[in-house]
Structures are given as structure tokens and as C-alpha cells.
Amino acid sequence: MLALDSEITDSHITAFRRFNRCYTRKIGTLREGLLDSEFSLTEARVIYELATREELTAGEIVRELDLDAGYLSRILRKLEEVGLLKRKASLEDARQAILTMTRRGREAFADLNERSNRQARSILEAVPASKLPELLHAMRTMEEILSPAPERAPYILRNHRPGDMGWVVYRQGVLYAQEYGWDETYEALASRVVADFVEGYDPGRDRCWIAERDGVPLGCIFLVHHPELTDTAKLRLLHVEAQVRGLGLGKALVGECMRFARAAGYRKVTLWTQSILTAAQHIYRQAGFRLVREEPHHSFGADLIAQTWEREL
Amino acid sequence: MLALDSEITDSHITAFRRFNRCYTRKIGTLREGLLDSEFSLTEARVIYELATREELTAGEIVRELDLDAGYLSRILRKLEEVGLLKRKASLEDARQAILTMTRRGREAFADLNERSNRQARSILEAVPASKLPELLHAMRTMEEILSPAPERAPYILRNHRPGDMGWVVYRQGVLYAQEYGWDETYEALASRVVADFVEGYDPGRDRCWIAERDGVPLGCIFLVHHPELTDTAKLRLLHVEAQVRGLGLGKALVGECMRFARAAGYRKVTLWTQSILTAAQHIYRQAGFRLVREEPHHSFGADLIAQTWEREL
DNA sequence: CAAATTATTTGACTAAGTCAAGCATATTGA
DNA sequence: TCAATATGCTTGACTTAGTCAAATAATTTG
Numbered sequence: 001m002l003a004l005d006s007e008i009t010d011s012h013i014t015a016f017r018r019f020n021r022c023y024t025r026k027i028g029t030l031r032e033g034l035l036d037s038e039f040s041l042t043e044a045r046v047i048y049e050l051a052t053r054e055e056l057t058a059g060e061i062v063r064e065l066d067l068d069a070g071y072l073s074r075i076l077r078k079l080e081e082v083g084l085l086k087r088k089a090s091l092e093d094a095r096q097a098i099l100t101m102t103r104r105g106r107e108a109f110a111d112l113n114e115r116s117n118r119q120a121r122s123i124l125e126a127v128p129a130s131k132l133p134e135l136l137h138a139m140r141t142m143e144e145i146l147s148p149a150p151e152r153a154p155y156i157l158r159n160h161r162p163g164d165m166g167w168v169v170y171r172q173g174v175l176y177a178q179e180y181g182w183d184e185t186y187e188a189l190a191s192r193v194v195a196d197f198v199e200g201y202d203p204g205r206d207r208c209w210i211a212e213r214d215g216v217p218l219g220c221i222f223l224v225h226h227p228e229l230t231d232t233a234k235l236r237l238l239h240v241e242a243q244v245r246g247l248g249l250g251k252a253l254v255g256e257c258m259r260f261a262r263a264a265g266y267r268k269v270t271l272w273t274q275s276i277l278t279a280a281q282h283i284y285r286q287a288g289f290r291l292v293r294e295e296p297h298h299s300f301g302a303d304l305i306a307q308t309w310e311r312e313l
Numbered sequence: 314m315l316a317l318d319s320e321i322t323d324s325h326i327t328a329f330r331r332f333n334r335c336y337t338r339k340i341g342t343l344r345e346g347l348l349d350s351e352f353s354l355t356e357a358r359v360i361y362e363l364a365t366r367e368e369l370t371a372g373e374i375v376r377e378l379d380l381d382a383g384y385l386s387r388i389l390r391k392l393e394e395v396g397l398l399k400r401k402a403s404l405e406d407a408r409q410a411i412l413t414m415t416r417r418g419r420e421a422f423a424d425l426n427e428r429s430n431r432q433a434r435s436i437l438e439a440v441p442a443s444k445l446p447e448l449l450h451a452m453r454t455m456e457e458i459l460s461p462a463p464e465r466a467p468y469i470l471r472n473h474r475p476g477d478m479g480w481v482v483y484r485q486g487v488l489y490a491q492e493y494g495w496d497e498t499y500e501a502l503a504s505r506v507v508a509d510f511v512e513g514y515d516p517g518r519d520r521c522w523i524a525e526r527d528g529v530p531l532g533c534i535f536l537v538h539h540p541e542l543t544d545t546a547k548l549r550l551l552h553v554e555a556q557v558r559g560l561g562l563g564k565a566l567v568g569e570c571m572r573f574a575r576a577a578g579y580r581k582v583t584l585w586t587q588s589i590l591t592a593a594q595h596i597y598r599q600a601g602f603r604l605v606r607e608e609p610h611h612s613f614g615a616d617l618i619a620q621t622w623e624r625e626l
Numbered sequence: 627c628a629a630a631t632t633a634t635t636t637g638a639c640t641a642a643g644t645c646a647a648g649c650a651t652a653t654t655g656a
Numbered sequence: 657t658c659a660a661t662a663t664g665c666t667t668g669a670c671t672t673a674g675t676c677a678a679a680t681a682a683t684t685t686g
Contacts, residue, residue, distance in 0.1 A: 012449060013433045019452040020340065020433075022460050027333065027340075040642070059664055071643055073666050095651045095664045120326045120333075127458055129320050129554065130484075130530065135458045136325060138451040139332035145440055145448045147335050162490030165500035166483030169507075170476070177475030187478035188511040191504030198501040215324035353673070372633060384674055386635055408633045408682045631684070637677090644671070652663070 026123065037115060042067065044112050046075055050085065050101050051109035057096045084108050133216040137243055140214060155218055155249060157256055160208040165194040167210075168220050172239050176300070180276060183301035193236055197224055205233070207260050211240070211249050218244045221253040223261055223269070231267040238280060250283045258287060262313050269313065275305035284309050320491065339436065350428060355380065357425055359388055363398065363414050364422035370409045397421050468531055468562060470569055473521040478507040480523075481533050485552050489613070493589060496614035506549055510537055518546070518577055522569050524553070524562050531557045534566040536574055536582070544580040551593055563596045571600060575626050582626065588618035597622050 039047065042065075049061050058076060062069050076099065079085040084105035087097035101109065127135055173187035197206060205225040211218045219240035226232040235257055240249045261269050273280055275294065289309040296305050352360065355378075362374050371389060375382050389412065392398040397418030400410035414422065440448055486500035510519060518538040524531045532553035539545040548570055553562045574582050586593055588607065606621040 008434055008437045008445070010430075012437060012445065013430050015449050015452060016433045016437060017429060019456055022456045023336065024340065026459055027337065042642075057664080062664095068644060069665065070645080070667075077666090093652070093664080095649095097665085116330060117323075117326050120329045121321055123459075124321045124325060124329060129487075131458045132320065132325065134454060136328050138454040138458075139328065141447060141451040142455070143332055143335045145444045145451075146339055146436075160497065162495065162497050162500070163483070163487040165497050165504065166479070166481075166486030168479075169504060170479030170483035173479030174476040182475065184473065184475050184478050184511045187475070188508040191478065191482060191508040195501040195504040195508070198497050214328035215322045355673075370633080375633095381675060382634065383636075383676080390635090406633080406683070408680095410634085627686100629685085631682100633682080634680085636679075638675105639677100640673100640675075642671100642673075645669090646667100647669105648665105648667075650663100650665090652661100654659100654661075656657100656659095 037112060039108075039112065042071075043075055043079070046072065047079070047084070047101075047105070047109050047112060050079075050099060051106060054100065056099050057090065058099065059096065061099075079105070136214050136216050141243070155211050155213040155244075155247070155252075157209045157211055157252065160210060164208065164210050164217070164220070165198060167217055168194055168237055168239075171217075171241065172237065175239060175242070180300075181302060186300040189300075190237060193222070197222055197236075200224070205264055207257075209253055209256050211253060213244075217241075219249050219253060221257050223257045226270070229268075231265075233261050233264070233266040233269045235269055235271040238283075245279070250280065251286065254283055254287045258311075258313075267313055268310060270308060270310045273307050273309065275307055281307075287311070320487065350425060352421075352425065355384075356388055356392070359385065360392070360397070360414075360418070360422050360425060363392075363412060364419060367413065369412045370403065371412065372409065374412075392418070468524045468526040468557070468560075468565075470522045470524050470565065473523060477521065477523050477530070477533070478511060480530055481507055481550055481552075484530075484554065485550065488552060488555070493613075493615060499613040502613075503550065506535070510535055510549075513537070520570075520573050522566055524566060526557075530554075532562050532566060534570050536570045539583070542581075544578075546574050546577070546579040546582045548582055548584040551596075558592070563593065564599065567596055567600045571624075571626075580626055581623060583621060583623045586620050586622065588620055594620075600624065 037044070045065055046061060046067075049064060050056060058069070058072055061067065062072055065072075076085060076087075080087065084102055086100050086102055088100070090096040090098050124132065124135075169187055169190045172190050173184065176182040176186050177184075197208065200206070202225065206223065208220065208222045210220050219238075221238045222236040224234050224236060226234055235254070238250065238253060240253075258269065269289075271284065271289065273284070275281075281291075289311040291307055292310050293308040294305055295307075296303070298304070350357070358378055359374060359380075362377060363369060371382070371385055374380065375385055378385075389398065389400075393400065397415055399413050399415055401413070403409040403411050437445065437448075482500055482503045485503050486497065489495040489499050490497075510521065513519070515538065519536065521533065521535045523533050532551075534551045535549040537547050537549060539547055548567070551563065551566060553566070571582065582602075584597065584602065586597070588594075594604075602622040602624040604620055605623050608619045608621075610617055610619050
């Protein structure tokens with residue numbers, strides 16, 4: 001298609017430029033924080049590179065920060081003169097010098113870093129707490145789309161802590177209301193499940209995992225002991241936030257669960273789900289579960305088919 | 314953890330700063346587009362102001378763009394010399410001059426604009442077409458969150474809908490964990506309360522209000538019928554988000570509750586709270602409640618004094 | 627109407643960055 | 657092998673962007 005070799009319209013460009021204006025203004029305030037330090041913005045960027053990556057050469061910094069080589073040369077001399085930086089001869093190439101920060105250099109970096117953190121914090125503090133996850137997610141999205149960085153966004157799995165139980169009920173309530181129109185009785189059910197989990201919590205037999213990135217929760221799963229059968233565990237409340245689906249997060253959560261179940265000595269894991277939650281079914285099947293029972297019912301304001309899945313360990 | 318008065322963690326700050334680094338770099342390439350034009354970035358900003366807003370004075374530009382007055386003075390002289398700008402005497406104040414672009418000035422602006430558009434387009438063209446909507450959505454999200462909303466929308470009180478129950482548990486869990494170090498058993502309790510509310514919901518006797526602004530929930534309150542006493546209601550789960558305290562939201566929520574309680578025919582409203590929640594006590598007292606009982610207990614991982622308050626209607 | 631304030635201009639200055647030439651070392655190809 | 661060329665870094669000379677304080681003229685205030 002020759003004529004339309006892009007789908008970019010004027011309104012896209014307008015939106016993009018409007019964002020730039022808005023963000024440039026925000027960033028302007030960030031710079032002010034460095035203003036009373038003894039380093040210029042560029043010097044601070046150089047110090048950042050030197051401090052966060054060991055054994056650099058001048059050329060690497062030039063390429064990384066896209067600086068003029070002469071300018072950098074002077075900056076490095078200044079840093080060396082004030083004792084923040086040491087050069088040592090490179091064995092591979094006598095034209096280069098290996099740059100390393102001195103202890104004082106690392107201190108200067110720590111100070112700059114602290115300043116920047118405070119600046120960043122002051123901006124984030126002005127954001128309503130409820131909007132913070134949304135903001136951080138939007139930033140991450142932009143980064144991943146704009147920068148060709150191929151590395152897959154890392155997430156971490158951690159156990160629950162205060163705040164998580166409510167988050168689970170909250171997000172699942174919103175999610176299932178949005179996607180399937182379930183009413184608040186689902187939240188009531190989820191509330192009961194988390195309440196039971198917390199009150200009956202036995203660290204050897206129960207566990208909750210929260211998947212998190214940049215301090216923002218992305219998904220969760222629970223493994224709880226069966227009320228009657230000692231050798232059976234129940235997998236509950238699996239969900240993955242809509243924006244991060246397709247990264248294998250669900251699979252990772254279930255995998256973590258199964259590892260724990262095995263280590264805890266369970267012989268069997270069961271789970272209860274709904275037929276319309278097809279993405280989850282795929283994950284369960286992959287994890288070795290099989291569907292053992294189906295049953296129509298009316299719950300959460302909808303007609304559903306409940307499913308029971310099982311897997312022997 | 315020290316008394317955290319915000320929920321901003323190191324990982325949030327790291328993520329924010331990582332985005333800034335990434336985006337600063339992107340913006341750097343945007344500037345290059347102006348490099349081969351005859352105007353500096355600041356000159357371009359001045360031209361933008363002059364072209365998009367008629368009848369400016371120098372002082373207005375100084376305030377709008379936060380420039381040094383002397384610097385601006387020289388920029389304006391340059392623009393006038395090359396024939397982009399005309400000054401005419403102000404009738405109101407002879408010290409000022411009214412600045413207007415000439416036809417050539419508007420052409421120069423159109424040219425700059427075109428350049429910026431091409432730059433923006435070239436960045437957007439590098440984005441896979443399938444990711445474009447996601448990118449633009451993320452930008453708009455950031456803008457809306459970061460830039461101070463122009464109109465101060467007042468809050469509204471509305472009844473609950475799907476998503477709210479979970480939000481209540483979530484926010485209260487986070488709030489009390491942060492402010493008082495309560496553990497997740499508080500969330501378990503709140504979960505049970507909302508579950509009971511939903512399952513026993515009787516529209517004539519029970520109600521939940523969510524305070525909301527711009528679609529963002531800010532606080533909540535519940536009024537539920539007493540399990541045994543027909544003429545008694547219980548007020549539960551009052552909370553106001555930290556950022557909007559001091560606006561009288563708590564008072565408004567309790568007031569709404571009391572109006573409903575009267576209309577529903579209750580003769581008495583009781584509530585159970587903790588002695589450390591002093592801000593709430595003030596609201597209860599103002600609303601005509603009186604403290605009838607205190608009792609020490611250990612709950613939510615803390616030593617507390619429970620209070621029962623009552624008010625006859 | 628004098629004193630204080632405001633809007634703008636001017637002169638003197640500095641910080642930040644660019645460009646090109648130069649030097650020493652490395653690499654390449656006849 | 658060695659001359660030609662490329663690379664890594666430095667230096668000098670320069671420009672551009674921006675700051676600061678004093679000056680000037682008009683306006684407002686007590």
C-alpha cells in the first residue's frame with residue numbers, strides 16, 4: 001500500500017505534541033533540583049553513568065549520552081581534579097583510559113541520587129494515591145513502546161502483606177464487573193475467601209502470591225488447605241491485570257503454586273472456576289489439571305457454568 | 314518501616330526516574346529538528362506564544378514561559394529586526410508594547426510548526442501501528458494524572474456499584490496498615506462486613522455511599538440494619554482518602570447517612586470504632602453521637618481501645 | 627507629589643556546548 | 657612489513673544560551 005504508508009493522523013501528532021509540552025514543563029521542575037548542586041545536568045548524567053556502570057571508557061560515555069567528545073573530556077578532567085574520578089591505563093588500548101569513581105565520587109553520586117529521588121517523590125506525592133498504579137503503568141507502557149529495548153519486563157512474585165487482600169477483592173470485583181457484568185456478590189464471595197485465608201492462615205500449608213512490577217501489583221493466586229481433606233489443596237482467586245496479559249504471568253503464578261503444593265506435601269490440588277473464564281482454563285490445562293465436573297448455576301447476577309478441576313501431584 | 318505518610322516506595326521512584334531518563338533521551342531527538350532552523354528552542358517557544366495568542370506584552374510572555382526579562386527583551390529585538398514581529402504602543406500603559414506577529418512571523422511559525430509535526434511524525438512512525446493506540450492512551454493518561462485538573466470538580470455522593478466493595482476493603486487495608494500498622498486481619502474483618510452488607514442488602518434499610526470526584530473514589534460510609542434490633546442501624550466503614558481530608562467529606566458522608574436513617578424510620582444509630590481514630594471521633598461528636606462504652610482489645614496486630622457510640626434520632 | 631512599584635532595556639558576565647585541529651595509538655590492505 | 661587510514665581522546669578557539677544587576681521610564685500608592 002503506497003498511498004497509506006502510515007496511519008498517523010494529525011490528531012495523533014497533536015496529541016503527541018500536547019503530551020510533550022505538558023511533560024517538558026513537568027521535567028523542567030525536576031531540573032531545578034539539580035540547580036543548587038555544584039554539577040550541571042550533563043555532569044550529573046556523566047556521574048550517573050560512571051557510578052552505575054563500572055570500568056567505562058570516555059568513548060562509551062560519548063556514545064551512551066550522545067555528548068561531544070571534547071566537552072566530555074573537559075568534564076572528566078574537572079571530575080578528576082576535584083577527586084571524584086580516577087583514570088587507569090587500559091591494557092587493551094593505550095589510547096583509552098579506564099574510568100572509575102573514587103569513594104568521594106560515589107558519595108557525590110549518592111547525594112545527587114538522593115536529590116533526584118526527593119524531586120521524583122515530590123512529583124509523585126502530588127498524584128492521588130489511587131491514580132499512582134495507572135500512572136506507573138502508563139509510563140512503563142510508553143517506555144516499552146518507544147524504546148527498542150528488547151528485554152522482557154521483569155516482574156516479581158512475592159507473598160502477601162497488608163494491603164494485598166483488599167487489593168485482590170478490589171481488582172477482581174472491578175475486573176469481573178467490567179468483563180462479565182458480574183454484580184457485587186462476587187466481591188462478597190472474594191471477601192469471604194480472603195477473610196478465611198487470613199484467619200485460617202497456616203504458613204506451612206497456605207500461601208498467597210502477588211505478582212508485582214515497579215511496586216504495582218499485577219496479579220495474584222492463593223493456595224489454601226482443604227477444610228476436610230489433609231492431602232488436598234485448593235487453588236483460588238487467580239487473576240492477572242488486563243494490561244499485562246500475554247506475558248506468561250498466569251502460568252508463572254500457577255507454576256509457583258504447584259511447586260509450593262508439592263513441597264508442602266499435598267497429593268492433590270483442586271480448583272473451582274467458571275466456564276467463561278477461558279484464558280484461565282488454558283493455563284490450568286497446561287499446568288496438568290483436568291476438568292472433573294461441570295454444573296450450571298446462577299451467581300454474581302449471571303448464568304454461569306461452574307467447573308471443578310483437579311490435578312494429582 | 315518508619316511512619317510512611319505516603320505510599321510512594323523506592324520502586325515507584327525508580328520506575329519514575331527510569332521513565333524520565335528514557336523520555337529525556339527521546340525528547341532530545343525532537344530538539345534536533347529545531348537545530349537546523351534559525352531559532353533556538355526558547356525563541357521557538359516565544360514564537361509559539363506570540364502566534365497562538367494575540368496581543369501579548371513582554372511581561373505576559375515572561376510569566377508564561379518563566380524567562381529572564383532581559384533575555385526575552387533581546388529575543389524580541391531579534392525577532393523585530395528580522396521582521397517577524399511588530400510592536401505598537403499600549404494605550405493603557407506606556408511602558409508596555411503590544412506585540413503582534415507580522416505576516417512573515419506567522420509564516421515562520423507555520424514553518425516551525427511543520428517541522429515539529431514532521432519530527433513528531435517520524436517518532437510515531439517508528440512505533441508499530443498496532444501499538445499506536447496504546448501509546449496515545451498512555452500519554453493521555455499521564456497527562457491527565459500529572460497536570461493539575463483545570464476545573465476543580467466538586468465531589469459527588471453516590472450509592473455503591475460493582476467494584477466499590479473491593480475498593481473499600483482495599484483502601485482501608487492500605488490506609489490502616491500505613492497509618493497504624495494494622496495487619497491483614499483488619500482487611501479480613503472489612504471483607505466480612507462488606508460481604509454481609511451485600512448478602513443481606515435490603516434497599517429500604519441498608520445503604521452505602523461512595524464519595525467520588527472525576528470518577529475517582531474518595532471515601533465511603535455504610536449504614537446497615539442491626540441483626541436483632543429493628544429500630545437500630547449501624548454506621549460502618551467510614552473513611553476518607555488522605556489527599557482529600559479537610560474538605561468536610563467525612564461530615565458530608567455521616568450527614569447523608571443520618572438523613573437516610575431518619576427517612577428509613579430508625580430510632581437509633583450505633584457505631585463501633587477505635588480510640589486512635591481521632592479524626593473520625595470528632596465527626597461523630599459533631600453529628601450528635603455520644604460515646605457509650607470503651608473496651609481494650611488486641612486486634613489487627615495492635616493493642617486498641619474499642620469504642621461504641623450511639624445517637625438517638 | 628514624593629516614594630515605591632512595575633515594565634522593559636542595557637551592559638557585563640558566566641555556563642554550556644560546538645567545532646576543528648592535533649596527537650598518539652590501532653587497524654588494514656597492498 | 658609498513659604506509660595509509662581510522663580511532664580515542666585532548667586542546668584551543670569559538671558560539672550560544674542564559675543570568676544578574678543597574679538603569680530608565682511610566683505607573684501606582686499613601
